Amino acid sequence: MSLPQFEVQQPQTLGEALKILSEVKGAEPIAGGTNLMVDMRAGTHQPRVVVDVAALRDLHGIEVTDTEVIIGAATTIAEMLESPILAKHATVLVKACSSFANALIRNRATVGGNLVTAAPCSDTAPALLTLDAEVKLASVRGMRRVPLEKFLVNAFSTIRRSDELLVSVRFRIPSATATGAFRKMGLRKVSCMAKVDVAVLLDGDTTGRCTSARIALAAASPVAVRARAAEAALVGKALTPEAIAAAAALAAKAAAPRAGSEYKLRVVEALVRRLLAEAALALTRGGSNA
Amino acid sequence: MTERVDHGLLGRDFARKDGIARVTGQERYTVDVSLPRLLHGRILGSPYAHAIVKSIDASAAVAMGATVITFADVPQAKFNQRIITIPPVLHKDHQVLYDKARRMGDAIAAVAAETEELAEAALRAIKVEYEVLPVVTDAFEAMKPSAPRIHDRILWGEQEIEIKNNIACARTVDEGDADKAFKDADVVVRETFDLPKVYHAQMETKSCVVRPEPNGGLAVWPTTQSIHNVRIILGQIFDIPLSKIDVRRVPIGGTFGSSIQMNSPIPICAALALKSGRPVKLTLTREEDAHDHSRYGCRIDLALAAKKDGTLLGAKMEVTVDIGAHNIQAYSFLGVAVGWLVSLYRLPNVRYRGTAVYTNKAPSCAMQGFGNPQVTFAAEQLIDILAEKLGMDPIELRKKNYVGLGDTFWGQGQQVKSIVRSDGVPQLLDEGAKRIGWGRRCGVAGQNRMNGERFCRGIGMARGFHTSSAGAPQPGDVIDFSGALVKLNVDGSVDVVTALMDHGGGTLEAIAKLVGETLCVPFDLVNVADVGTTTTVYDCVTHATRGVYAGGGAAVKAANSVRKDILETAAKFLNMYPDALDLRLDAELGQGVVYAPSIPDRKISLKEIATRCWSESWKTIAAVESYRPTSCPPAYVAVFLEVEVDTWTGAVRTVNAALGADCGTVVNPAMARGQLEGGLSKGVGYALIEGCAWCDDGQLTSRGFPMDAKIAAFDESPRVENLQTYFAETYEPTGPFGAKGIGEAAMNPVAAAYGNAIANAIGHRFTKLPILPEDIVAALADGGGKR
């Protein structure tokens, strides 16, 4: 089956790319193409001009500074899975990447594409939400940095303007003791839309008291969200089974699935409880990195 | 049929003849066929599930240089895509193109153009005005008087009949006195089961290449399970003598029943080729393919009556079948549905009512098991329910009642009766119980759950069977016979010429082995010829688990005629009586030798015989035979499973599986194992994952692979060391060298085994497929325990 017709622009620099995005009507960036190709074949997306951003150097690479990890938007999920930097500083994200679609798709799909598409079942979004990630958007008008939580507006909707390009994602390096966990529940183990994604990132002191808690959900609501009330209920408390159960119940309230998805609420609660317990246990053993 | 003499071919694994071509990417499927001046065809499918075509304007498409056909350009006589049912009782509602769409994607028009892209552009340029009609997607809604009428009149045989309440056909069977049996019973169990339509998801979508021939005929390369039936139907539709239609056998990228009928793109492609005068290729997109066919969805209301000691007295069954928009084989389906039941267990008293209903959805056609997985899902769960009620071990209850050695059964319908002559069921049950650790099975269902554990394990089993062919001692509703030609070449090698299709399971490998075994010819000297319909005698279709049994039966029959000719010819050369001679494989010569057991120096190799026949200008030693199996022996299967249910998420994991088959003599061990494991994979999909869903407007929610039409992937199969397969030691006296079938049997009991294992794990029994995680979580939240 043929794809609809379109023109291609291949800018050599980020500046050129932004210029095209601002000047050419109906221009859409393409990197891995794993979403765009499907949408174009289904006829749900018909860009007039496709702007190849995969080769732009500014969009590549995973860097670490003293305080931050920065991931270029065109970094593939497979590259993230193999990154020693992420393995050291953000295992919650690595775990999310290992649940992402399947091995072949991971070799093409990019983190930027996953975030910009803003599918309810995005796997990278909940993990990055627990890392309090920010996205960097560039346009001819300049750069802006936006918390991921604000970037994601609704199902398949973000605050990105059509002339903007998502350049990178960054997050502060979590404390050395912070411990992350991620779980995806789907109909199959691979290549499936998540029914529920849960990511948690916990930190605590040596007495077993929670000093920081972040819980994020995807697929359980139109867009990935933080379960703030559940987080607040944990901070400052001992990570007892009761506290965890109470937080899990609050997390289920943060989810807002479509009507009739009683199942998702139950699974959110069960998975949050499970992941918090796992992370809490790891914390008592000295914690690992995120 | 044949004596058991071991020349070393059967029961051993050889590198399959097509293996290297397949692994190196050299195999050519229909989609890979390329011809000079080939045009690319595309179908304009209805965007509405139910609509009348008011007008079509194709002028813009024609102006683009495309060849266009619409309803008015093609023969309009109704036909059935599947002609396994005999002509007088064949329902015919198919047409090449339609002026009324009854499902989304029903073909309204088609185009052929120089490129695929141009063909698609031409399609978009065709203007169609539709009158959109109300849609009905539920079989029970469809039977209501207020429901939209999908078909008005169709043909039954040559007779025009009116379709009322969207009921395509109905069948009733009464044997014995079911009411009395239920009155006399100590225990009655009853349950209603809902089985979804699922998509075959064969890897190669339906495809066809047709080349118009200078003599007015057609050369056809289709995806099909029966080249001869494609030829016959094309001849009927286009009024072309069959001698001018050559349908070639092409390797097929999976089918599982989806190509049992002549596929809908084939006559469209032929019409495009005839109109354009050029070869045309027409391949369905995945989305088009998903709208084209599905497994029969049904509701089964089943009741069993039994005595206290577990003896079954009778059954009452009502089956309502959702056949979708076209009747491909509903009449046969209704016949076999009860056949599967009464052939699973001795049920002397049966009342059966079957109703097939049209809906505005993908037409239902055979899919691995043809109703058998559906009925087995109901029967095997109900047997477990009965066992529980009686306090009996489920395996003991099965042993007491199963249809086995010496019993009469009629799996393929009432006219297809035969006597069971080989029976590995006790072996399958005992060995499976041992392998899965049946002794570990908790007698109280859901015990772990009551203990509050998150992960609950359970052990369950189900048994099943499929008939090897639809053979019977008398003619019936179903056409079933095969043919083969075997010839000895001058160098002692052999050609086998058969129209049988190999869907990938190794049917043709088995044929080569059976012929080699009969003629004492080494496997690598047996060639299975590339063929078409002009060079082969009729073979009905590779379905009904009949390839090895019936197709193999025909090949062995022809090979035996060749063998007789070889011995008679050798007798002349050796100055002996034919009866004093025998054949053996000579390892040193690497070929067959005719010898006289009593006079050691009298021997002559097949090569010498064939060469002399040639050099003396005498003859080719060859034979062509047709073969009608007079019985259809059951290939038995038992599936034992240990599953683990995550009560938090509803996820089900297959911890251990033991799959046993009684397929008589195992011809291809590795491939037989592949059938069992493939059966488990499709079965776990049916049990836990698959199930097509339609929106109210008749659109598939999946549009093909994504979302709800998932098939099992790697992780749905158990760990390699936890998956065991085993084979019963039996010999089927009516089969070629004792062989029976295996293919469909492998999948038939799988979903029921999951139902039973999950019930054992969590104490809740599911009667609807697929058993989704959300269903499990909801059932557990409700307290479970449905009985």
Place this chain on the structure above:
Amino acid sequence: MPKKKTALRVNGRQHELALDPNVSLLQALRDLGYTDVKNGCEIGECGACAVLLNGTAVNSCMVLAWQANGAEIVTNAGLGTLDKPHPIQEAFADVGAVQCGYCTPGMIISTKALLDRNPNPSEAEIREALSGNLCRCTGYGQIIEAVQLAASRLQAERLAVAAMPTASLTRECGDGGSHSPGGSGAVATPQASLTGERGHDGSRSPSGLSTGDRGSERGQR
């Protein structure tokens, strides 16, 4: 729409093309005659169209042809030939991992990508690496065994090559190049007997049942 100049090096052969921008790599390859690249779904769900793109396994239906400009592409047919199949291909044929064969080229490509990175993968790693490939026939067990067999044969080859005094002359085994047409690497693989028989497990279990499970067959293949 202006055509895009696209240079593809496929299985060692250079193609200079001018293609419409909307032509997928899958379509371009099939149009060039690389029909071993199979179209299964065109939405990245089945893996039948997998190829190596600069050594990485990808769904060619998910790549626009011009995105692969200048890339080195290897399809399954580029790994081995009828005369000289690649050890991975041979392993698939030997253990019955092939039924209809339509998914096989993609499976083998994913296997190649895996074994290039990880010569001795665990079963879990095999499942993960092949997770983008669907098969409707086999149930996957025999495919996993084929990958295991290929891994062990390739390991054995490497050892054999390393033990040879002229090892430096031979390229690393398992490299597609050594098996491509005209490649120099002669590969010793376990040869079938004259009749092509593959070491049948004829053993019978004590109960008299012939057994097809791996417990008894594995070591013999």
